[in-house]
Amino acid sequence: MSARTLFRNARLLDPASGLDQPGDLLVEDGRIAALGRPCAAGDAEIVDCAGACLAPGLVDMRVELREPGAEHQESMETGAAAAVAGGVTTIVALPNTEPVIDDMALVEFVARRSRDVGLARIRTYAAATKGLKGRELTEFGLLAAAGALAFTDAGRAIADAVVMRRALAYARTFDLLVMQHPEEPSLAAGGAMTEGEVATRLGLAAITPAAEVIMVERDLRLAEITGGRLHIAHVSTEAAIEAIRGAKRRGLAVTCDTAPHYFALNETAVGDYRTFAKVSPPLRSEWDRRAVVAGLADGTIDAIASDHSPHDQESKRLPFASAASGIIGLETLLPLTLELYHNGHLGLLDALRALTERPAAILRLPAGRLAIGVAADFVIFDLDQPWRIDVDALRSKSKNSPYDGRPVQGRVLRTVIAGRSVFLHRG
Amino acid sequence: MNTGIPFLPFPHRHLLGIEGLSPDEITLLLDRSESYVEQNRQVDKKQALLRGRTVINLFFENSTRTRTSFELAGKRLGGDVINMSVQASSIKKGETLIDTAMTLTAMHPDVLVVRHPESGAVQLLAEKVDGAVINAGDGSHEHPTQALLDALTIRRRKGRLQGLVVAICGDILHSRVARSNIALLNIMGARVRVVAPRTLLPAEIERLGVEVFHDMAGGLKEVDIVMMLRLQTERFHGSFVPSIREYFHFFGLDYAKLAAAKPDALIMHPGPMNRGVEIDTAVADDIDRSAIRQQVEMGVAVRMACLEVLTRNLSDAAPAK
Numbered sequence: 001m002s003a004r005t006l007f008r009n010a011r012l013l014d015p016a017s018g019l020d021q022p023g024d025l026l027v028e029d030g031r032i033a034a035l036g037r038p039c040a041a042g043d044a045e046i047v048d049c050a051g052a053c054l055a056p057g058l059v060d061m062r063v064e065l066r067e068p069g070a071e072h073q074e075s076m077e078t079g080a081a082a083a084v085a086g087g088v089t090t091i092v093a094l095p096n097t098e099p100v101i102d103d104m105a106l107v108e109f110v111a112r113r114s115r116d117v118g119l120a121r122i123r124t125y126a127a128a129t130k131g132l133k134g135r136e137l138t139e140f141g142l143l144a145a146a147g148a149l150a151f152t153d154a155g156r157a158i159a160d161a162v163v164m165r166r167a168l169a170y171a172r173t174f175d176l177l178v179m180q181h182p183e184e185p186s187l188a189a190g191g192a193m194t195e196g197e198v199a200t201r202l203g204l205a206a207i208t209p210a211a212e213v214i215m216v217e218r219d220l221r222l223a224e225i226t227g228g229r230l231h232i233a234h235v236s237t238e239a240a241i242e243a244i245r246g247a248k249r250r251g252l253a254v255t256c257d258t259a260p261h262y263f264a265l266n267e268t269a270v271g272d273y274r275t276f277a278k279v280s281p282p283l284r285s286e287w288d289r290r291a292v293v294a295g296l297a298d299g300t301i302d303a304i305a306s307d308h309s310p311h312d313q314e315s316k317r318l319p320f321a322s323a324a325s326g327i328i329g330l331e332t333l334l335p336l337t338l339e340l341y342h343n344g345h346l347g348l349l350d351a352l353r354a355l356t357e358r359p360a361a362i363l364r365l366p367a368g369r370l371a372i373g374v375a376a377d378f379v380i381f382d383l384d385q386p387w388r389i390d391v392d393a394l395r396s397k398s399k400n401s402p403y404d405g406r407p408v409q410g411r412v413l414r415t416v417i418a419g420r421s422v423f424l425h426r427g
Numbered sequence: 428m429n430t431g432i433p434f435l436p437f438p439h440r441h442l443l444g445i446e447g448l449s450p451d452e453i454t455l456l457l458d459r460s461e462s463y464v465e466q467n468r469q470v471d472k473k474q475a476l477l478r479g480r481t482v483i484n485l486f487f488e489n490s491t492r493t494r495t496s497f498e499l500a501g502k503r504l505g506g507d508v509i510n511m512s513v514q515a516s517s518i519k520k521g522e523t524l525i526d527t528a529m530t531l532t533a534m535h536p537d538v539l540v541v542r543h544p545e546s547g548a549v550q551l552l553a554e555k556v557d558g559a560v561i562n563a564g565d566g567s568h569e570h571p572t573q574a575l576l577d578a579l580t581i582r583r584r585k586g587r588l589q590g591l592v593v594a595i596c597g598d599i600l601h602s603r604v605a606r607s608n609i610a611l612l613n614i615m616g617a618r619v620r621v622v623a624p625r626t627l628l629p630a631e632i633e634r635l636g637v638e639v640f641h642d643m644a645g646g647l648k649e650v651d652i653v654m655m656l657r658l659q660t661e662r663f664h665g666s667f668v669p670s671i672r673e674y675f676h677f678f679g680l681d682y683a684k685l686a687a688a689k690p691d692a693l694i695m696h697p698g699p700m701n702r703g704v705e706i707d708t709a710v711a712d713d714i715d716r717s718a719i720r721q722q723v724e725m726g727v728a729v730r731m732a733c734l735e736v737l738t739r740n741l742s743d744a745a746p747a748k
Binding site for chain 2: 130135136137138139140141142166169170172173174226
């Protein structure tokens with residue numbers, strides 16, 4: 001006897017196929033068995049979606065989980081619980097843990113913990129260089145065979161051009177992806193926020209926005225000479241987006257993403273030294289924020305990732321320059337992205353595509369779409385329901401969010417992984 | 428360096444590289460080598476062809492096997508052989524190289540066998556001396572006697588070079604052996620492949636007349652010859668491969684990877700081998716498949732042939748002062 005569940009009366013949304021229509025979705029043994037027209041229920045358990053949206057589960061391609069090493073800030077359990085509450089069914093963890101994920105055993109550790117936790121699917125990057133030190137490459141071939149999806153030094157840019165060139169060339173040997181933090185480190189050293197009037201008034205050491213495009217343009221040249229696949233993480237400036245736009249036009253194998261804070265906030269969020277608005281790369285000018293929105297609208301920016309970066313009180317309740325950088329984002333990813341739809345900047349399918357099909361395609365994950373035969377990972381959400389973000393109600397172990405009290409529209413009602421409901425909104 | 432004397436079969440004063448040799452000239456050298464293979468297996472290995480001639484082995488880079496091989500070759504032909512080792516790293520190289528050339532020329536050597544860690548250094552030296560110069564390896568440029576001994580080994584085992592498919596695997600970027608072999612095999616009508624991670628391949632290598640592969644399964648498919656190269660870690664600036672473990676896993680020759688090659692494919696390695704890095708010990712020592720020891724034997728014969736051919740030219744050229 002097979003386990004069958006019928007999700008009825010949903011607005012089915014699949015960016016990969018362009019599907020946007022009311023209908024049913026039948027799950028059988030953890031996979032999608034039918035979708036579209038109303039199905040006969042038969043012996044299936046029935047879930048009435050009452051007209052809510054049903055879309056592929058979100059694929060969050062950049063998340064810091066803090067396990068192993070800093071479980072007091074976040075763990076696989078709390079991170080995965082936060083993920084499913086936010087409609088995220090696949091997390092891709094960054095390797096900047098303690099120890100650094102630069103060895104096969106640690107990649108396997110993440111896979112094992114993901115199975116143990118049994119909520120969101122947790123996948124991982126591996127470090128591009130040993131110990132994230134930017135010098136010696138890690139074992140790309142063996143790490144990929146163990147399950148690492150791509151190679152990155154997380155929040156550290158690979159500064160040495162020769163090392164970056166070899167990383168791209170070596171990765172191409174095995175057709176693997178290198179992800180780069182786009183910031184020239186010598187220009188960013190010591191800086192706490194973006195350069196400009198706000199930083200000047202606050203008297204904070206600043207980072208020129210050009211630090212981003214300088215690194216991006218260098219890496220685009222290196223990708224060109226090596227033919228390697230390059231992904232540029234969290235772009236935040238107009239100049240960098242324009243450089244990537246040009247590279248894509250030339251046919252380069254380059255992709256990029258951004259995070260909600262680069263289109264939902266600008267440098268003024270720092271206000272009176274609010275360390276919850278300290279993030280790397282730093283929040284930019286309003287001009288750059290609009291360029292991020294435009295980059296998403298024309299497809300130059302492929303994906304939106306939460307950049308979930310949990311920090312405890314002790315790391316944030318410090319003078320601004322000493323405070324840690326980072327914002328938690330798993331549970332606010334969907335409503336903040338939906339702001340782009342509600343404000344008329346993106347179509348609904350385009351907004352969802354940046355959260356599902358695109359990141360899955362970049363990382364070659366069998367996720368992020370609704371189709372017969374694929375794993376039944378999806379999110380059911382009310383597109384219009386207004387609510388206020390309440391940081392205390394978030395499931396993440398750390399509460400470093402600048403969005404407390406922000407009114408948003410769009411609420412996750414249910415998250416389903418392999419046909420199993422792993423999150424249900426109560427309220 | 429062409430002496431331009433038409434009646435001599437080998438119209439070159441020096442042997443600086445394979446590049447520029449004709450198929451006939453290579454065949455001549457290989458044919459001459461054959462006769463020395465037989466001679467070297469006799470009790471009396473000595474000839475008087477080089478009587479009165481002085482051969483200087485001038486090595487600016489450590490070498491045991493190549494130097495010994497040239498030393499034996501010179502002595503078996505009856506010449507006087509002197510070994511000179513110069514530590515290139517401890518002195519200002521440009522000056523020293525020319526100074527050394529001048530000093531040696533004053534001693535009237537007939538043949539200089541030169542190895543140098545920098546590409547082009549042997550040619551520079553050849554322009555400054557009176558005798559014949561044999562390149563025993565310059566940087567990552569050429570190692571012509573290695574390519575000749577490899578060709579002799581292949582010809583003896585397979586009966587020909589024409590039409591064979593040869594895969595050269597590993598550290599192509601730093602390898603002079605690879606460059607000389609690519610040149611020779613192309614001249615002689617073999618088909619050459621290179622197999623390496625992208626970090627160990629120089630740019631536009633395909634322009635040298637090779638097919639490029641990045642995996643052993645594809646690169647070794649149906650090949651006649653598998654030529655492994657040593658991972659030249661001493662020439663590495665930074666990391667070209669992440670670890671020995673990973674390198675061996677993907678590019679080291681073991682029986683599993685060898686299965687893609689023809690059943691009678693021959694395994695070669697210029698030595699010295701890093702066992703467990705680029706080649707599995709069992710494969711290296713497989714007496715049916717491996718020609719590695721035979722390569723060493725052929726080395727002496729090939730070097731005798733080179734010394735013979737070049738000194739024959741000398742005797743007909745201008746007399747030394």
